[in-house]
Amino acid sequence: MPAALEVRDLTRRFGEKVAVDGVSFTVEPGTMTGFVGANGAGKTSTMRMIMGVLARHAGEVLWDDRPITRADRAAFGYMPEERGLYPKQQILDQLCYLGQLRGMSRGDAAREAQRLLDRFELADRGKDKLEALSLGNQQRVQVAAALLHGPTALILDEPFSGLDPVAVDSMVDLLTDKLREGVPVLFSSHQLDLVDRLCDSLVVLSDGAVMASGTASDLRNRGPRRYRITTTPDAGWLREEPGLTVLDVDGATAIVEPRSDLTADLVTRAAARGLMELTPLVPTLADIYREVTR
Numbered sequence: 001m002p003a004a005l006e007v008r009d010l011t012r013r014f015g016e017k018v019a020v021d022g023v024s025f026t027v028e029p030g031t032m033t034g035f036v037g038a039n040g041a042g043k044t045s046t047m048r049m050i051m052g053v054l055a056r057h058a059g060e061v062l063w064d065d066r067p068i069t070r071a072d073r074a075a076f077g078y079m080p081e082e083r084g085l086y087p088k089q090q091i092l093d094q095l096c097y098l099g100q101l102r103g104m105s106r107g108d109a110a111r112e113a114q115r116l117l118d119r120f121e122l123a124d125r126g127k128d129k130l131e132a133l134s135l136g137n138q139q140r141v142q143v144a145a146a147l148l149h150g151p152t153a154l155i156l157d158e159p160f161s162g163l164d165p166v167a168v169d170s171m172v173d174l175l176t177d178k179l180r181e182g183v184p185v186l187f188s189s190h191q192l193d194l195v196d197r198l199c200d201s202l203v204v205l206s207d208g209a210v211m212a213s214g215t216a217s218d219l220r221n222r223g224p225r226r227y228r229i230t231t232t233p234d235a236g237w238l239r240e241e242p243g244l245t246v247l248d249v250d251g252a253t254a255i256v257e258p259r260s261d262l263t264a265d266l267v268t269r270a271a272a273r274g275l276m277e278l279t280p281l282v283p284t285l286a287d288i289y290r291e292v293t294r
């Protein structure tokens, strides 16, 4: 049965520095949750605590509504920041070994490893040493290692960094299969455009604390309400209007953010000035990220 992964009040200090400061969020079954934040925000430390490779100083990790166990974690797929595979060993050998470590028979591990290599268009590279591959292809093999044993949850630390767009798409296809099975996926990334395209949910971390979290649609609804207004010949008059902030004017078109709702008065005045367009702008997750970490 699909389960949710939850962290509650997770806290970790390094000396005086509170790297993770009471972090709480849930990764629901079958959802792709993006984990974003500036360098040093605490993403890797949080993921390490989820996986039990870094001790926590407070808080808890729950799987399926109960404290997570070693066996639960062993069934997860984890792609650590430092990556797990050996550069000087053959790819298929390593994948088979890892599969067996996680309880697969050698035959099953070999078959699944080959299937994953096929899907990443690395079918004939299994006998190569990992280091013989380009960095992007090494990354694909690292992801294959996390997927091999049919994981119950995926914790992926920057899985898309360094990948070309085709590699991103093939990885997304594989992850989508897992999502359909109900597997919760948490991945960190600095690529906000990708996060925007892929995520059902988002957790924004800044200085160890959660600044915003929720489903992509909730966050978009909570984001600033902005409109694009076009009035000919010039939209500059909007700068004099009370109750709104003009974010940008480019000739006839302005982007505005009303302090509360857009008033009927304003629309009437715009109509009198040759209103051509009035479009609500849906914030991207990247806009929301910038807003909450400002």
Ligand SMILES: Nc1ncnc2c1ncn2[C@@H]1O[C@H](COP(=O)(O)OP(=O)(O)OP(=O)(O)O)[C@@H](O)[C@H]1O
Pocket: 014, 017, 019, 037, 038, 039, 040, 041, 042, 043, 044, 045, 046
């Ligand atoms: N082993 C450690 N010893 C001391 N400080 C650490 C250690 N690991 C992390 N930190 C500190 O904890 C903070 C959070 O680091 P972390 O790697 O979790 O952030 P991050 O969000 O993953 O960053 P990045 O995007 O750069 O990978 C940083 O200030 C970092 O320097």
